[in-house]
Amino acid sequence: MKPDYSATLKKLRKLNTKKLDSLFHELHDQAFEHIDCLECANCCKSLGPRLSDIDIKRLATHLKIKESDFITEYLRIDEDKDYVFKSMPCPFLMDDNYCIVYKSRPKACREYTHTNQKNIKSILSTCVKNIPTCPVVE
């Protein structure tokens, strides 16, 4: 059975925005002191980012190929009409869990786990969805 976070979410939603942000940012920093993404890579193995036009341009430039070829080779359009990788694990994730396009990775990859961004209150449901994937959010 899935854990029920509704009571916790209700409490968190009652906190003021600044207080909630500072609580999350502190917990985010503490979690990353103990968790090594290179030992995990769950997000790169299972979630997959949405890619914007800017992400596609940056990655195609990085790989020195045309944007149209990048799209054909790596991307599909999902049910929300967004570009996502054709398959997961991500094609740029190596066996040692390094990302070979790290410097040019999509914005969504840079922002994941989202737990250090501003206005956490607006993305609390997303954070809950990430709990099964990411030990930092958990």
Ligand code: SF4
């Ligand atoms: S799922 Fe979380 S802990 Fe694992 S690699 Fe991604 S961000 Fe790091």
Ligand code: SF4
């Ligand atoms: S582009 Fe890099 S950071 Fe993003 S999902 Fe792929 S391997 Fe992970």
